[in-house]
Amino acid sequence: MTDCQKFEAALADTPELERLAPPAREHARQCIRCARLLADFQAIVGQARGLLAPEPPPELWADIRRQLEAEGVIRDAAGEPAPAKPGPGAPLVQSAPRTSR
Amino acid sequence: MADPISPFHRAPKAEDWTEAEAIAAAQRGGAEAFEWLYQRHKRRVYSLCLRMTGNTAEADDLAQEAFLQLFRKIATFRGESAFSTWLHRLAVNVVLMHLRRKGLPEVSLEETTEPTQEDGPKRDVGGPDMALIGSVDRVNLERAIGRLPPGYRTIFVLHDMEGYEHNEIAQMMNCSIGNSKSQLHKARMRLRDLLQQPQSQGAARP
Numbered sequence: 001m002t003d004c005q006k007f008e009a010a011l012a013d014t015p016e017l018e019r020l021a022p023p024a025r026e027h028a029r030q031c032i033r034c035a036r037l038l039a040d041f042q043a044i045v046g047q048a049r050g051l052l053a054p055e056p057p058p059e060l061w062a063d064i065r066r067q068l069e070a071e072g073v074i075r076d077a078a079g080e081p082a083p084a085k086p087g088p089g090a091p092l093v094q095s096a097p098r099t100s101r
Numbered sequence: 102m103a104d105p106i107s108p109f110h111r112a113p114k115a116e117d118w119t120e121a122e123a124i125a126a127a128q129r130g131g132a133e134a135f136e137w138l139y140q141r142h143k144r145r146v147y148s149l150c151l152r153m154t155g156n157t158a159e160a161d162d163l164a165q166e167a168f169l170q171l172f173r174k175i176a177t178f179r180g181e182s183a184f185s186t187w188l189h190r191l192a193v194n195v196v197l198m199h200l201r202r203k204g205l206p207e208v209s210l211e212e213t214t215e216p217t218q219e220d221g222p223k224r225d226v227g228g229p230d231m232a233l234i235g236s237v238d239r240v241n242l243e244r245a246i247g248r249l250p251p252g253y254r255t256i257f258v259l260h261d262m263e264g265y266e267h268n269e270i271a272q273m274m275n276c277s278i279g280n281s282k283s284q285l286h287k288a289r290m291r292l293r294d295l296l297q298q299p300q301s302q303g304a305a306r307p
């Protein structure tokens with residue numbers, strides 16, 4: 001195994017310079033190819049960790065809820081919060097709050 | 102807007118719950134508690150599903166399946182591990198099962214498939230000296246991740262985005278730790294190549 005190959009193997013554990021073992025750090029100081037690889041991997045991984053988590057579609061919860069109710073996993077559907085903004089056609093009856101204990 | 106309405110206009114609100122309280126309420130079957138847990142964890146679970154599959158329809162189904170499995174089992178949750186750890190591990194398993202059913206290789210067989218560009222001398226665009234530093238933007242990275250072959254994408258998402266260690270990945274994917282490491286290296290190399298391509302090449306290339 002060449003030093004470059006050893007360096008690449010070490011990168012698989014971490015692309016963070018501080019966490020690399022001293023020989024790998026030393027190699028990155030001497031080998032421009034591996035120094036660039038390190039810098040690129042750091043840029044990629046750093047940016048990947050910062051990617052925003054996308055929102056699921058809003059109807060997903062309704063689907064899950066319906067299924068849980070059908071299966072009896074949700075047994076206390078009345079604990080549902082009142083809609084924040086009742087639409088014009090909203091029912092007049094508001095479910096009373098549960099003090100669930 | 103403060104609502105000067107009757108005291109029972111709003112239920113005593115779940116906003117103040119701790120996660121442990123929400124879990125306890127869900128174990129009693131309360132709808133609000135399930136929704137609380139869903140809202141808190143939906144993005145991370147959904148993004149895991151989306152990034153591992155690269156497909157929104159599949160991500161919808163898999164995120165739904167992961168939450169359903171979790172909620173069906175919530176009565177058995179005793180808090181030995183963190184709830185989020187439990188949920189995310191379960192979501193990973195749901196996605197991996199799905200990929201297995203689809204027959205997609207989770208881990209490419211060493212060397213035999215996917216000749217990668219580090220095999221050849223030519224990194225045609227940009228030249229071998231081109232470093233990415235400072236030029237990785239989010240949109241390009243998202244696109245490049247989406248273009249990774251499924252096996253590479255899985256390892257990259259699990260290790261570099263979700264923070265799993267190689268020994269955990271090896272266990273989840275039923276491969277060796279060495280295999281997990283070498284796949285990760287190839288995945289990053291592939292991403293680096295994809296990011297070095299001019300964007301106009303877009304998704305046109307296989």
Ligand SMILES: [Zn+2]
Pocket residue numbers: 003004005007027031032033034035
């Ligand atoms: Zn080197």
